[in-house]
Amino acid sequence: MKALVIAESREGQPLENYLEGLSYAKALGAEAALFLVGAAEALPAFAGTLFLAEVAKHLEYNPKGHKALILSAVEQFGADLVIFAHSSYGWDLAPRVAQGLEAAQLSEVVELAEGKPFLPAYNAKLRRQVETSGKLVVTLQGGAFAPLKAGGSPQVTALDTDRQSQVEFLGFEAAAAKELDLTKSEIIVSAGRGVGKAERVQLVRDLAAAIHGDLGASRPVVDAGWVEHSHQVGTTGQSVTPKLYIACGISGAIQHLAGMKGSDFIVAINKDKEAPIGEVADLFCVADLTQFLPILTDKLQG
Amino acid sequence: MKILVCVKQVPDMESRFQVQAGGTAIEEADLAFRVNEYDEFAIEEAVRLKEKLGEGSELTVLSLGPQRVAEAIKKALAMGCDQGIHILDTASRDPYQVASLIYQAVKDQDFEVIFTGMQSQDLGYAQTGLLLAELLGIEAVTTVVSFCQEGDGFLVQRELEGGQRMNLKLQAPALFTCQLGLNQPRYPTLPNIMKAKKKKITQLEAASLAPPAARSQTTSLRPPAKKGQAKFLEGDLGAMADQLVAELKAKSLI
Ligand SMILES: Cc1cc2nc3c(=O)[nH]c(=O)nc-3n(C[C@H](O)[C@H](O)[C@H](O)COP(=O)(O)OP(=O)(O)OC[C@H]3O[C@@H](n4cnc5c(N)ncnc54)[C@H](O)[C@@H]3O)c2cc1C
Numbered sequence A: 001m002k003a004l005v006i007a008e009s010r011e012g013q014p015l016e017n018y019l020e021g022l023s024y025a026k027a028l029g030a031e032a033a034l035f036l037v038g039a040a041e042a043l044p045a046f047a048g049t050l051f052l053a054e055v056a057k058h059l060e061y062n063p064k065g066h067k068a069l070i071l072s073a074v075e076q077f078g079a080d081l082v083i084f085a086h087s088s089y090g091w092d093l094a095p096r097v098a099q100g101l102e103a104a105q106l107s108e109v110v111e112l113a114e115g116k117p118f119l120p121a122y123n124a125k126l127r128r129q130v131e132t133s134g135k136l137v138v139t140l141q142g143g144a145f146a147p148l149k150a151g152g153s154p155q156v157t158a159l160d161t162d163r164q165s166q167v168e169f170l171g172f173e174a175a176a177a178k179e180l181d182l183t184k185s186e187i188i189v190s191a192g193r194g195v196g197k198a199e200r201v202q203l204v205r206d207l208a209a210a211i212h213g214d215l216g217a218s219r220p221v222v223d224a225g226w227v228e229h230s231h232q233v234g235t236t237g238q239s240v241t242p243k244l245y246i247a248c249g250i251s252g253a254i255q256h257l258a259g260m261k262g263s264d265f266i267v268a269i270n271k272d273k274e275a276p277i278g279e280v281a282d283l284f285c286v287a288d289l290t291q292f293l294p295i296l297t298d299k300l301q302g
Numbered sequence B: 001m002k003i004l005v006c007v008k009q010v011p012d013m014e015s016r017f018q019v020q021a022g023g024t025a026i027e028e029a030d031l032a033f034r035v036n037e038y039d040e041f042a043i044e045e046a047v048r049l050k051e052k053l054g055e056g057s058e059l060t061v062l063s064l065g066p067q068r069v070a071e072a073i074k075k076a077l078a079m080g081c082d083q084g085i086h087i088l089d090t091a092s093r094d095p096y097q098v099a100s101l102i103y104q105a106v107k108d109q110d111f112e113v114i115f116t117g118m119q120s121q122d123l124g125y126a127q128t129g130l131l132l133a134e135l136l137g138i139e140a141v142t143t144v145v146s147f148c149q150e151g152d153g154f155l156v157q158r159e160l161e162g163g164q165r166m167n168l169k170l171q172a173p174a175l176f177t178c179q180l181g182l183n184q185p186r187y188p189t190l191p192n193i194m195k196a197k198k199k200k201i202t203q204l205e206a207a208s209l210a211p212p213a214a215r216s217q218t219t220s221l222r223p224p225a226k227k228g229q230a231k232f233l234e235g236d237l238g239a240m241a242d243q244l245v246a247e248l249k250a251k252s253l254i
Helices: A018-027 A063-075 A090-101 A197-209 A219-223 A254-260 A289-301 B037-053 B067-079 B095-106 B128-136 B190-196 B237-250
Strands: A002-006 A032-040 A049-054 A081-087 A103-108 A110-113 A116-121 A126-132 A136-140 A153-159 A168-172 A187-191 A214-217 A243-250 A265-270 A281-288 B001-006 B010-013 B034-037 B058-066 B085-090 B114-118 B139-150 B154-160 B166-169 B173-178 B201-205 B216-224 B231-233
Touching: A002 A018, A002 A063, A002 A243, A018 A032, A018 A081, A018 A136, A032 A063, A049 A063, A081 A090, A090 A103, A090 A136, A090 B095, A090 B128, A090 B139, A103 A116, A103 A126, A103 B216, A116 B237, A187 A197, A197 A214, A197 A243, A197 A289, A197 B237, A214 A219, A214 B139, A254 B173, A265 A289, A265 B237, A281 B237, A289 B085, A289 B237, B001 B037, B001 B067, B001 B128, B010 B067, B034 B067, B037 B067, B037 B114, B037 B139, B037 B173, B058 B067, B058 B095, B067 B085, B067 B190, B067 B201, B095 B128, B128 B139, B128 B173, B139 B166, B231 B237
Parallel strands: A002 A032, A002 A081, A032 A049, A049 A153, A081 A136, A103 A136, A187 A214, A187 A243, A243 A265, A265 A281, A281 B231, B001 B058, B001 B114, B058 B085, B085 B201, B114 B173, B139 B173
Antiparallel strands: A110 A116, A116 A126, A126 B216, A168 B166, B010 B034, B139 B154, B154 B166
């Protein structure tokens, strides 16, 4: 089997997530080549063929162009499998490439068991195995496959195309400045949608104050405007590694877990015993937080 | 301007999911269904665009699925869509089939702007919108967190890792997949729920739209092997709090 692993670059820097793609290819015993729209001066470490298209011409965002380039790499290499990261770059391109190949796509593969890919379903409460035939496109859940060690320098095969999206790429905009750096916090107490309404975030603030912790939040709480974005934990917020992380009313979606599962000790307070936060928690209090948090805070203050 | 928004109905994620005897689908009997969260942002954005454009713009909501998904269509109508299309389908479909069925239903209708959610909460493919755009041969921008119509074009932001954004400009026809937080979806008001009852829902049978063969097939569905090592505390809240405090103190965490 031959696998084309799609590498990414962001603002001129190659990202490391191709190493997880290489790991997936290796687990399948596939021969791997890399694809990158990037710059010859900043190549990913890899001992093998790299299909390279110049970022100066093809830009970091230009899905039609990148799709055409990937299709041409698939053909030149004779790839049976195309491996993307399930990233903002990967989930945007993978379906376009799959359609170009008339191939199936499996999104966010989380596990290989006996060579068969498994996908999360129902907020990771279940796992799904899916069969396909012919060429296949996959996106891999970040962190699901241990990255291979980087090494070597690639043999470059240059690619080019004149295809282009009719979308003008006006540039990047940085995330809102963080008034709060949670990455150095030792204790974080986070509010999730389970708090139910803006006023009840106070219950979580009170607990945080009682143990001298910082307030964190899941995305819906930030999107609803109950808490500032600088408190958001997860792939589109901050990645944190405190000694103690208390998740209040947070289900444990992968994008949240990705930002906090490296915490030393994790407490979940949730009324749904099967919430996927249980996969990373050390202690799981099955409780309605509106009743439980005041009692807990009271005891900690006493 | 003709606007389309595609929505999916999904089970409430706080449910207990039981796998059917065959092992490839969930038991639906005891589940509560709702509009996919991402699609609520899509509906809201579509309604805002229609309202901004005023006279002469028309907004259609489309959903595919069994009889129950009519509820999702009705909610979108109550939020402000003008009419509905229900592709009646009881089969389990892969994203390529879903996109193809939608394509067949809308290809001759010249929609200039199409909104979908960026993914569904239940199966999380993040494919259907993009595949539909590919089939229609129109531009698509995914993970939209800011949308603005200006003249005959759109200025949008797509979200990247860490909350970074990318600024993009494009013209209709185009499809946008909507990310959480794009807007604050409105709640349908009672008068609007009443008005929605009079809005037209066109029913189409999936079989009449010549669904292509699936490209993928679910062969098993099971709970994940428990990797977790969580200790569960249940029961009396006071005792639970004492136990939690004791554990945290024993580990010198507080
Ligand atoms: C590209 C992308 C990026 C994302 N980035 C992030 C990110 O950075 N951070 C992030 O958090 N999410 C992110 N998300 C969203 C993520 O997928 C989830 O939607 C989100 O994490 C859910 O937040 P939640 O757990 O607070 O809410 P829900 O999933 O709705 O969970 C609420 C939980 O509260 C519990 N609950 C309800 N009521 C009570 C009560 N009274 N007492 C106790 N428990 C209760 C429920 O059982 C449930 O488990 C992203 C999604 C995408 C697609």
